[in-house]
Amino acid sequence: MSLLTVEHLTIRFGGLVAIDDVSFAAEDRRITAIIGPNGAGKTTVFNCLTGFYKPDVGRMCVAADGQEWLLERMEGFRIARDAGIARTFQNIRLFPKMTVLENLLVAQHKALQRASMFSLAGLVGAKSFRLAEQAAIERARGWLERCKLVHVADDEAGSLPYGAQRRLEIARAMCTGPRILCLDEPAAGLNPAESAELAALVRSVRDEEKIAVLLIEHDMSVVMEISDQIIVLDHGRKIAQGRPDEIRANPDVIRAYLGTDEEAVAAP
Amino acid sequence: MEYLVQQLINGLTLGAIYGLIAIGYTMVYGIIGMINFAHGEVYMIGAFISIIAFTILGPFGFASPIVAIIIVLAVALIFTSVYGWAIERIAYRPLRGSFRLAPLISAIGVSIFLQNYVHMLQGAKMKPIQPVVRGGFVLAQEGTFVVQITYLQIGIIVATVALMAGFTYLIQRTSLGRAQRACEQDRKMAALLGVDVDRTISLTFVMGAALAAVAGLIFTLYYGAVDFFIGFLAGLKAFTAAVLGGIGSLPGAMLGGLLIGLIEAFWSAYFPIAYKDVAVFGILVVVLIFRPTGLLGRPDIEKV
Numbered sequence: 138m139s140l141l142t143v144e145h146l147t148i149r150f151g152g153l154v155a156i157d158d159v160s161f162a163a164e165d166r167r168i169t170a171i172i173g174p175n176g177a178g179k180t181t182v183f184n185c186l187t188g189f190y191k192p193d194v195g196r197m198c199v200a201a202d203g204q205e206w207l208l209e210r211m212e213g214f215r216i217a218r219d220a221g222i223a224r225t226f227q228n229i230r231l232f233p234k235m236t237v238l239e240n241l242l243v244a245q246h247k248a249l250q251r252a253s254m255f256s257l258a259g260l261v262g263a264k265s266f267r268l269a270e271q272a273a274i275e276r277a278r279g280w281l282e283r284c285k286l287v288h289v290a291d292d293e294a295g296s297l298p299y300g301a302q303r304r305l306e307i308a309r310a311m312c313t314g315p316r317i318l319c320l321d322e323p324a325a326g327l328n329p330a331e332s333a334e335l336a337a338l339v340r341s342v343r344d345e346e347k348i349a350v351l352l353i354e355h356d357m358s359v360v361m362e363i364s365d366q367i368i369v370l371d372h373g374r375k376i377a378q379g380r381p382d383e384i385r386a387n388p389d390v391i392r393a394y395l396g397t398d399e400e401a402v403a404a405p
Numbered sequence: 406m407e408y409l410v411q412q413l414i415n416g417l418t419l420g421a422i423y424g425l426i427a428i429g430y431t432m433v434y435g436i437i438g439m440i441n442f443a444h445g446e447v448y449m450i451g452a453f454i455s456i457i458a459f460t461i462l463g464p465f466g467f468a469s470p471i472v473a474i475i476i477v478l479a480v481a482l483i484f485t486s487v488y489g490w491a492i493e494r495i496a497y498r499p500l501r502g503s504f505r506l507a508p509l510i511s512a513i514g515v516s517i518f519l520q521n522y523v524h525m526l527q528g529a530k531m532k533p534i535q536p537v538v539r540g541g542f543v544l545a546q547e548g549t550f551v552v553q554i555t556y557l558q559i560g561i562i563v564a565t566v567a568l569m570a571g572f573t574y575l576i577q578r579t580s581l582g583r584a585q586r587a588c589e590q591d592r593k594m595a596a597l598l599g600v601d602v603d604r605t606i607s608l609t610f611v612m613g614a615a616l617a618a619v620a621g622l623i624f625t626l627y628y629g630a631v632d633f634f635i636g637f638l639a640g641l642k643a644f645t646a647a648v649l650g651g652i653g654s655l656p657g658a659m660l661g662g663l664l665i666g667l668i669e670a671f672w673s674a675y676f677p678i679a680y681k682d683v684a685v686f687g688i689l690v691v692v693l694i695f696r697p698t699g700l701l702g703r704p705d706i707e708k709v
Binding site: 187188189213214217218223224230232233234235239242243244245246247249250266270309313 | 579580581583584586587590591593594595596597598599600601602
């Protein structure tokens with residue numbers, strides 16, 4: 138069984154069918170890209186997975202460690218805490234008035250709360266709490282290093298430049314210790330050098346952390362380079378699925394993107 | 406001069422009480438953006454529980470006032486926290502996600518309910534207790550006028566400073582405090598990181614209620630009498646203190662409480678005492694004209 142199985146996912150907003158009977162699976166140590174023209178329903182899929190929207194039809198199941206979680210039945214914070222889904226946003230959502238380090242520590246709330254017995258131990262400065270706090274800071278430092286943010290660790294997150302905020306969002310998502318990482322257009326607004334760096338980061342996450350990565354991205358060079366599997370959505374429907382080379386050659390995909398017939402596109 | 410020093414001491418004591426209540430307003434506002442108008446009543450309940458606990462303890466004879474105060478404090482903390490928790494659970498949580506004014510109206514309803522509930526159960530008369538802590542240091546004497554700081558006042562100021570320091574630590578350094586600040590800035594995002602937002606909000610109310618209970622106990626000890634209506638004006642002034650300091654800001658609430666206490670004490674000393682509330686609210690108006698976000702509040706800079 139796959140780590141994440143989505144079956145017959147359907148959601149309507151009034152008369153608009155935003156996602157229409159979409160099924161797919163994602164494995165750990167694989168990058169699954171979701172691509173499609175604007176308005177295809179990519180972000181809506183993420184919003185369903187993370188509990189923002191409740192789907193009208195469909196099943197979303199995370200299976201790991203001999204347990205199963207049905208996401209459509211879970212409260213938002215449990216999806217993150219228990220099923221282990223972390224995400225980033227197209228329009229960055231950091232805690233702008235907290236420091237970079239604090240942003241990463243909030244992400245480790247679950248472990249810290251348990252160690253501090255809901256902060257009672259934290260107040261009296263118990264050893265278990267200090268050790269847990271230390272471990273959390275170590276982990277945060279590890280991600281700060283990987284994301285090249287160590288020098289700004291004590292700055293307010295809101296004051297960072299755009300590219301750094303993008304990286305911080307990924308670091309924060311990883312600090313929750315997820316099974317599945319959902320990246321919503323992580324390369325948007327980055328220059329080519331930053332995009333390449335980001336691709337390397339995402340790939341290293343896949344290879345070293347034993348997690349599944351779901352990736353929404355418009356930058357096709359990034360998608361084609363790092364994805365193991367690509368799912369193409371158009372008007373809420375899944376029109377193709379396969380390896381990057383298969384997708385590149387798929388006539389339906391080309392039609393969806395360019396709205397014209399094949400000969401016209403084959404030119405370049 | 407001696408008179409001034411005496412009023413300074415009195416003002417600080419009063420300010421400590423307002424500051425403790427104001428923290429409850431400012432924290433709840435910070436996390437759910439709502440003025441909890443029932444908070445003054447929570448403080449009144451804290452005072453009543455203290456007075457009931459003292460009355461029950463009375464027949465056993467206080468071995469030492471400190472032991473008695475610690476027992477009463479524990480009782481007041483527990484019961485008042487339960488009230489704070491229950492108010493949020495019953496009156497506010499079901500309205501979350503409703504339109505903005507709904508919980509505000511609910512808060513006013515809770516406030517009226519609690520006043521009448523205590524009025525019915527305890528009657529309208531002032532409930533007095535015997536002074537628990539007596540004596541003090543004489544700092545100076547001029548003719549018949551004695552400047553003195555009582556042991557109780559010392560205790561109140563020390564306890565308040567300790568509580569505020571502990572509280573600042575809790576908010577700044579513990580994971581609960583970080584979760585609270587995260588919820589203040591983006592509740593949905595906090596949930597996406599695995600923070601139980603509902604529980605964090607509940608704990609915020611509990612903490613606010615606990616501080617209000619301490620304030621209620623202090624009031625009971627300091628004034629020696631309580632009635633069902635004390636929550637109204639104290640709540641209003643503590644709210645004023647929170648706004649004066651910058652609502653949402655913890656140090657602001659403490660500063661605001663202190664200022665309001667001092668203004669009240671000094672106005673009462675040198676001007677007609679009947680107008681002391683006018684002075685307090687007048688100063689609030691003046692401050693808000695020049696600093697709409699309060700003394701320590703940070704204005705949100707909107708990016709265009």
